[in-house]
Amino acid sequence: MSHVATCFRPLIGDGRTGDRLFSPELVHLWGIPYIMSIMSKHLVSVLTTVNAPYSNQLDGAQLAHCLSNVELAKDFPGQVSSFLGEVPVVQQTSFAAEFGIELEALKAFASDFASWSGSQCSAALE
Secondary structure, eight states: OHHHHHHOOOOOSOSSSTTBSSOHHHHHHHOOOHHHHHSBHHHHHHHHHHHTTOSSOOOHHHHHHHTTOHHHHTTSHHHHHHHHHHSOHHHHHHHHHHTTOOHHHHHHHHHHHHHHHOOOOOGGGO
């Protein structure tokens, strides 16, 4: 097991790999799915928080589509509520930027979704 401890070192900002969660060696050695190897840590954190209690898992693009369309978000109210209420605002805005959602559009969406669902969203987005 000592191999695991020495080998599992997430790469952070080394100029070549950016903010990837797993090194290429781990992807090769342990068969970690490729998509997990290239996702940034904040995206993994957001998706883990949003999808944790649900069997129907959303990927980043699907969540971004939900955050751009209130009617679509109504099909995934739990995940959207988790995003708006449980994900830290810094990660919300970073996620939105990564998927091309402008901050003002995210704020408007959050307000519309909160009106529909009755749930609370982060005060910074109101």
